[in-house]
Amino acid sequence: MSLIEVRDMKVRYGGIEALKGVSFDVEEGSIVTLIGANGAGKSTTLKTIAGLVKPVEGTITYNGEDITGLEPQKLVSKGIVLVPEGRRVFGNLSVYENLRIGAYLIKDKAQIEAQLEHVYDLFPRLKERSWQLAGTLSGGEQQMLAVGRALMAQPKVIMMDEPSLGLAPIIVRGIFDIIKKINEEGTTVLLIEQNANAALRVAHHGYVMETGNVTMEGTGQALLNDTRVREAYLGKAK
Amino acid sequence: MSKKKKNIINICLLAALFVVLFVLEQTLSGGSMLLTVLKKGAIYALIACSMNLLNGFTGLFSLGQAGFMLLGAYTYAIFTIPVEARADVYQYFDGGIIQFTLPVIVAIILAGIVAALFASLIGMPVLRLKSDYLAIATLGFAEIIRAFMMFEGLGPITNGSNLLKKFPTFSTILFPFAVAGVCIALIVMLINSSYGRAFKAIRDDEVAAEAMGVNLFKHKQTAFVISSFFAGIGGALLAMYQSTVQANAFKSAMTYEILLIVVIGGIGSITGSILASFLYIASSEWWLRFLDETAFIGSFQVPLLRSGFRMVVFSIIIMVIVLFYRQGIMGTREYSLDALLRFFKNLPAKIKSIGKKKKGEDAAASEEVQ
Numbered sequence: 001m002s003l004i005e006v007r008d009m010k011v012r013y014g015g016i017e018a019l020k021g022v023s024f025d026v027e028e029g030s031i032v033t034l035i036g037a038n039g040a041g042k043s044t045t046l047k048t049i050a051g052l053v054k055p056v057e058g059t060i061t062y063n064g065e066d067i068t069g070l071e072p073q074k075l076v077s078k079g080i081v082l083v084p085e086g087r088r089v090f091g092n093l094s095v096y097e098n099l100r101i102g103a104y105l106i107k108d109k110a111q112i113e114a115q116l117e118h119v120y121d122l123f124p125r126l127k128e129r130s131w132q133l134a135g136t137l138s139g140g141e142q143q144m145l146a147v148g149r150a151l152m153a154q155p156k157v158i159m160m161d162e163p164s165l166g167l168a169p170i171i172v173r174g175i176f177d178i179i180k181k182i183n184e185e186g187t188t189v190l191l192i193e194q195n196a197n198a199a200l201r202v203a204h205h206g207y208v209m210e211t212g213n214v215t216m217e218g219t220g221q222a223l224l225n226d227t228r229v230r231e232a233y234l235g236k237a238k
Numbered sequence: 239m240s241k242k243k244k245n246i247i248n249i250c251l252l253a254a255l256f257v258v259l260f261v262l263e264q265t266l267s268g269g270s271m272l273l274t275v276l277k278k279g280a281i282y283a284l285i286a287c288s289m290n291l292l293n294g295f296t297g298l299f300s301l302g303q304a305g306f307m308l309l310g311a312y313t314y315a316i317f318t319i320p321v322e323a324r325a326d327v328y329q330y331f332d333g334g335i336i337q338f339t340l341p342v343i344v345a346i347i348l349a350g351i352v353a354a355l356f357a358s359l360i361g362m363p364v365l366r367l368k369s370d371y372l373a374i375a376t377l378g379f380a381e382i383i384r385a386f387m388m389f390e391g392l393g394p395i396t397n398g399s400n401l402l403k404k405f406p407t408f409s410t411i412l413f414p415f416a417v418a419g420v421c422i423a424l425i426v427m428l429i430n431s432s433y434g435r436a437f438k439a440i441r442d443d444e445v446a447a448e449a450m451g452v453n454l455f456k457h458k459q460t461a462f463v464i465s466s467f468f469a470g471i472g473g474a475l476l477a478m479y480q481s482t483v484q485a486n487a488f489k490s491a492m493t494y495e496i497l498l499i500v501v502i503g504g505i506g507s508i509t510g511s512i513l514a515s516f517l518y519i520a521s522s523e524w525w526l527r528f529l530d531e532t533a534f535i536g537s538f539q540v541p542l543l544r545s546g547f548r549m550v551v552f553s554i555i556i557m558v559i560v561l562f563y564r565q566g567i568m569g570t571r572e573y574s575l576d577a578l579l580r581f582f583k584n585l586p587a588k589i590k591s592i593g594k595k596k597k598g599e600d601a602a603a604s605e606e607v608q
Contacts, residue, residue, distance in 0.1 A: 081451075088449075090438065104450055
C-alpha cells in the first residue's frame with residue numbers, strides 16, 4: 001500500500017474539466033514528481049489533495065484512509081502540507097511570525113520550539129532575518145521561507161508547487177538540494193515542476209501529465225532517458 | 239533596559255495619565271472643551287480599535303460599525319433607565335414593557351454581548367463575501383438595524399423613534415478611560431496571540447493561510463464577533479457620553495468617521511487608532527469649530543466660513559492622506575517605550591534640521607533673486 005493513492009480523480013472548474021481521471025501513487029519516503037506543460041493539471045492535482053479544491057469524482061487515500069474532500073486544516077493536522085505556487089509568504093509578517101503560522105495547528109510549545117530550531121538549522125539565512133518582514137526578502141529567501149513554513153507543521157508529506165519558479169539557476173540548485181535533504185530526513189515529497197530535468201534527477205518516481213491525464217510514468221531515471229519525454233519536456237531531441 | 243524595568247515605567251506612565259486626568263477634572267469646569275474632547279476621544283479610540291481589528295488586522299473591509307454601536311447604545315440605555323423614570327421616557331408606550339434595571343457595568347457588558355450576538359448571526363452569510371461586497375452587505379445591515387430600532391411596533395422596548403434618556407451617565411472622566419483602556423488592552427492581547435497572528439495571515443494571503451491549516455471562516459467569524467462586541471461596548475459608552483440616544487444619529491456617516499480615524503492613524507496600528515481618535519475629536523469638536531462659524535475681520539466677512547465647511551476641510555484632509563500619506567500617522571508600527579524615548583531624544587535634532595533646511599531654502603531663494 002502506498003502512502004497516498006489517487007484514483008480516477010476528476011476536477012471541474014465551472015464547465016471546464018481540469019482533471020479527467022487522474023490516478024497515481026506516492027510511496028512513503030520517496031520523492032515523486034509530476035511533470036507536464038502549463039495547463040496539464042499539475043497544480044490542480046496538488047490543490048485537490050491539499051483540500052483547497054474539491055474533486056467531483058474519484059478518491060484520495062492516505063495511509064489507507066479516505067481523505068477525499070476533507071478540509072485543509074484536517075489534512076494539515078494529518079501531516080499533508082502544501083507549499084503553494086509563487087511562494088505566497090505573508091508579506092507584512094516577520095519571518096518568525098510566518099514560521100509560527102506554519103505551526104498553527106501544533107499546540108505544544110516545546111514541539112514548536114524544536115521545529116523552529118530545525119528549520120533555522122536547515123535555513124540559517126532565515127534565522128539571520130527572523131525579525132525582518134517577509135515581503136522584504138529576496139525571491140530565493142521567500143521560497144526558503146515558504147518551505148520552512150510548511151516544515152513547521154511537521155509534515156509527513158510535503159507537496160511543492162513549482163518551487164523553482166522565477167528563481168536564479170544557482171538558487172534553484174540550492175532548492176533542489178534542500179528537497180533532497182528534507183526527503184533524507186524521512187519526509188515524503190510530492191513535487192511538481194516545469195523544470196522537468198532537475199525534478200526528474202531528484203525524483204524516485206515520476207508521472208507525466210497532459211491536459212488532465214497521466215500519460216506516462218516511471219522512475220526518474222527512466223523518464224529522463226525516455227525519448228518522448230526528452231523531446232516534449234527536456235528540449236533535447238536525439 | 240530590561241523588560242521588567244520597561245514594564246514598571248509603562249505602568250507609571252499609565253498611572254500618571256490617570257492622575258493628570260483626575261487633576262484636570264478637579265480643576266476644570268464641567269463644560270470645558272478639553273474634558274469633552276478627552277471623554278469622546280477615549281470612546282472613539284475604543285471603537286476605532288475595534289474597527290481596526292477587523293479592517294486593519296484581519297483584512298475584512300466591514301462598514302457595519304455604526305450598526306453595532308447602535309445595538310450597544312440601545313441595549314445599555316434600555317436596561318439602565320431607572321424604573322421610576324420609565325413612565326416619563328416611554329410616555330407613548332405606557333412606560334414600556336421592561337420594568338427592571340441592571341447595574342451599569344452589567345449593562346455595558348450586555349451591550350457588547352448583544353452586538354456580538356447579532357454579529358455572529360449576520361456573519362454566517364455575510365463573511366462569505368469578499369472586499370467591496372462585504373462592505374456593502376455590512377453597510378446595509380447597519381442601515382436595517384437603524385430603521386428597525388425606530389419601528390413603532392418595537393416601541394414598548396426601543397421607544398420607537400423617540401429619545402431614550404435619563405439613564406446613568408459618566409460620574410467621572412476616569413470611567414470611559416478605564417473601560418476603553420481595559421477593552422483596548424484585551425484587543426492588543428488578542429492581536430499578539432496566535433489568533434492574532436492567524437488574523438494577519440488571512441489579511442496577507444487567504445489561500446496560503448488556508449493551506450497552512452488556518453480555518454478561514456472560523457477566524458473571520460471570531461474577528462467579526464469580537465470587533466462587534468467592542469463596538470457594542472463603545473456604543474454603550476457613547477450613550478453615556480451623550481446622555482440621550484436616538485437611533486437616527488447612528489448613520490453611516492458615523493462609520494465613515496471611524497474609518498477616517500483608522501486611516502489617519504494607520505491601518506494595522508492600534509497606537510495609531512488611539513492617537514488619531516483624540517486628534518480627530520479635538521479637531522472636529524474644538525480646533526476646527528471656527529470653520530463652521532461666520533467670522534468677521536473688522537467689517538469684512540471671511541469668505542467660505544459657514545456651517546458645513548468643516549466637513550469640506552475634512553474631506554480635503556482625507557484626500558491628502560490617501561494620496562500622499564497612505565501609511566497614516568503610525569503605519570503598522572506600535573507604541574514601545576524605546577521608540578518613544580528615541581522620538582524625544584531625536585526631537586531637538588529634528589527641529590534643528592527643519593530650521594536649517596528652511597534657512598537653507600531661504601538662502602537659496604535669496605541667491606536666486608540676486
